[in-house]
Amino acid sequence: MKKGNNRKFLTSTKVNVLGRAGYICSHPTCVLNLIGPKSDSLGTISISEVSHIEGANKAPNNRFNPNLSDEKCKHISNAIALCRNHAKIIDSDQEYFTVELLKQWKIDHEAKMSYQSQNINDFHNKPLNECNKSELLYKRFNCIQLLINEKDSKKRIAKKNIIKQSILIFISIIAVGYYIEDYLFSFFLFLIFSIFPATAIIWDSYRKSTKFEQRQLNFIQDIDFILKERNII
Numbered sequence: 001m002k003k004g005n006n007r008k009f010l011t012s013t014k015v016n017v018l019g020r021a022g023y024i025c026s027h028p029t030c031v032l033n034l035i036g037p038k039s040d041s042l043g044t045i046s047i048s049e050v051s052h053i054e055g056a057n058k059a060p061n062n063r064f065n066p067n068l069s070d071e072k073c074k075h076i077s078n079a080i081a082l083c084r085n086h087a088k089i090i091d092s093d094q095e096y097f098t099v100e101l102l103k104q105w106k107i108d109h110e111a112k113m114s115y116q117s118q119n120i121n122d123f124h125n126k127p128l129n130e131c132n133k134s135e136l137l138y139k140r141f142n143c144i145q146l147l148i149n150e151k152d153s154k155k156r157i158a159k160k161n162i163i164k165q166s167i168l169i170f171i172s173i174i175a176v177g178y179y180i181e182d183y184l185f186s187f188f189l190f191l192i193f194s195i196f197p198a199t200a201i202i203w204d205s206y207r208k209s210t211k212f213e214q215r216q217l218n219f220i221q222d223i224d225f226i227l228k229e230r231n232i233i
Contacts, residue, residue, distance in 0.1 A: 007056040007073040014050040014079070021081035022113040023048070026105050032083045049087035053078050053102045061094040063102075080106045128226055136232075140223045143216045150213055 009017075023034045034048035055062030056073055072078060080102055082090070090097040128136065227233045 006070045007052075009050055009052075009074050009079055013074065013076050016076055017050050017079045018048055018081050020110050020113065022116070023081075024109075024113070025083040025086055026081050026109040027083070027086040028105060028108065030083060030086055034081065034083060047084050049082050049084050050079050051082050051087045051090065053080055053106070054099055055091075059091075061097075062091050063094050063097075063099050065099075081109075128222055131226075133227075133230070133232055136223050136227060140220055140227075143220050143223075147213060147216050150210065150216075154210075 018034060021034075024030075025032045025034060032047065035044050035046045037043075038045050052073065053063065054068050054073065055064035058064045058066070068078075090102065123135065126135070128139075131139065224233065
């Protein structure tokens with residue numbers, strides 16, 4: 001769908017529309033997530049389109065309304081979040097994909113996202129003694145997954161720190177050995193006073209539980225206590 005320069009959505013409008021859609025296509029039968037992680041662990045990949053419900057330009061099948069002002073055309077009320085496939089499809093048959101239909105898609109989809117968000121908040125805020133067996137087991141599983149992720153993260157950081165420390169010590173060994181003209185002595189000296197203590201400190205910090213880990217462990221203990229009370233475990 002082509003858009004006039006004065007009728008394009010602002011970036012802030014697009015972000016708002018996608019957020020209200022939960023970054024999921026608004027087509028009633030589509031469940032595609034519109035954004036995901038790139039393999040470089042930093043960026044994201046997007047297959048999202050924020051389409052005009054009433055077209056920005058006069059073109060075939062884009063529901064163009066000549067009486068719609070520029071401001072109303074680029075307003076959030078005229079925007080719908082779709083995947084690229086459905087963004088293309090809605091501009092292929094305006095007899096079927098009418099303005100009224102797309103507005104109803106948007107209303108229904110945002111209502112569904114609002115309901116799901118409320119249910120998620122209610123579930124996480126629900127007291128343990130009011131949870132049923134399935135909810136308790138799910139919360140327990142979730143805590144375990146969080147602990148595993150935290151351990152993996154700490155392990156990666158510890159390894160990186162050890163490598164950095166080893167490189168610095170190696171450079172120091174070369175420098176000192178060159179200065180005193182005794183590389184073997186300098187190697188043992190730094191081995192005793194630097195490598196072993198540094199490695200021990202780093203791995204000790206890895207083994208220690210963080211406050212986050214302790215909270216998860218305490219939460220698991222509370223869940224286990226209730227499960228035992230109910231003779232589930």
